[in-house]
Amino acid sequence: MSIDYDRYDRIRAVQWRGDHLRLLDQRLLPREEQWIDCRDAAQVTQAIRDLAVRGAPAIGIAAAWGVVLAAQQGVPLDAALAMLRAARPTAVNLMWALDRMKSRIAAGADAAALEREAQAIQDEDLAANRHMGELGAGLIAAGSGVLTHCNTGSLATAGFGTALGVIRAGVSAGRIAQVYAGETRPWQQGARLTMWELVRDGIPAQLIADSAAAHLMRSGAVQWVIVGADRIAANGDTANKIGTYQLAIAARHHGVKFMVAAPSSTVDMATPSGEAIEIELRDPAELLAVAGQRTVVEGAQAWNPVFDVTPAELIDAIVTERGVIEHPNELAMQAMFGS
Numbered sequence: 001m002s003i004d005y006d007r008y009d010r011i012r013a014v015q016w017r018g019d020h021l022r023l024l025d026q027r028l029l030p031r032e033e034q035w036i037d038c039r040d041a042a043q044v045t046q047a048i049r050d051l052a053v054r055g056a057p058a059i060g061i062a063a064a065w066g067v068v069l070a071a072q073q074g075v076p077l078d079a080a081l082a083m084l085r086a087a088r089p090t091a092v093n094l095m096w097a098l099d100r101m102k103s104r105i106a107a108g109a110d111a112a113a114l115e116r117e118a119q120a121i122q123d124e125d126l127a128a129n130r131h132m133g134e135l136g137a138g139l140i141a142a143g144s145g146v147l148t149h150c151n152t153g154s155l156a157t158a159g160f161g162t163a164l165g166v167i168r169a170g171v172s173a174g175r176i177a178q179v180y181a182g183e184t185r186p187w188q189q190g191a192r193l194t195m196w197e198l199v200r201d202g203i204p205a206q207l208i209a210d211s212a213a214a215h216l217m218r219s220g221a222v223q224w225v226i227v228g229a230d231r232i233a234a235n236g237d238t239a240n241k242i243g244t245y246q247l248a249i250a251a252r253h254h255g256v257k258f259m260v261a262a263p264s265s266t267v268d269m270a271t272p273s274g275e276a277i278e279i280e281l282r283d284p285a286e287l288l289a290v291a292g293q294r295t296v297v298e299g300a301q302a303w304n305p306v307f308d309v310t311p312a313e314l315i316d317a318i319v320t321e322r323g324v325i326e327h328p329n330e331l332a333m334q335a336m337f338g339s
């Protein structure tokens, strides 16, 4: 499959600058394209916690660079690892990247060797995304419409994206004719970030309210829902942005296929099923206000889980850089990812 990467892979939101980490501040997009410079592991932890950098692969990569900053500054590495690990609970890429750095530290790596390891984590993510893009696009019939959720693009990864990488590859190869992106309340990753990426790339796309998804599926305009993942359990159950589960249910009801695209760093064979995945609860204030303006009556309370789990039986294909698993289950996961 021939993919025009010069056109479709131009955004780099996580940039290592030798002695600091430069991040495109995702809290401000699309209004402002502002960069923040993290100069120590505490600033990287804060950026992950506050969603200045977000998306499962991107927070793993940022955390790896946080460890490099700690090593360069002679800060106790165990403390830096623990602080970064506690930044967010659901995306396993964070723990995966830190475990990888920890094993290099245990093997005696110095700051320069840790810098090479963080760079490898970042480079491998980009390569995985490009490969997954081709594999995922290969499942889609020419001229299809697709619906995506949250932001899984270059902003959420080293580049190109996971689900958005599949979409970019599919558009480039003529398989995808129209993209729909759900707003992704409450933080609006779809409206603010995915639409920003799609418009920059000139990809035909329309924003929908999250609540319009079932109606869209019923219209026949989409053949696939394509989403990323924050953690894929050993039986194929998948945690992703809140709202993904209801999309999978609606997709099955309407005969729309459901694809999860994620690098193998998102697979957690130590977690047996979705029930064991910790779901991050964030500040109710994120729900009670829109763009900083309070929209709900004072005194109201809110419940704000920011991920949900889609059971494996609702997933038609899990696409990773290692290959495609159709109709995922424990056996198929075990065969591809071992234990």
Ligand code: MRU
Binding pocket: 054, 055, 056, 057, 091, 149, 150, 151, 152, 153, 156, 157, 161, 162, 163, 189, 227, 228, 229, 230, 240, 241, 242, 306
């Ligand atoms: O809370 P976020 O914005 O970090 O959540 C991100 C998602 O849920 C993405 O869909 C997931 O990380 C896959 S990103 C390639």
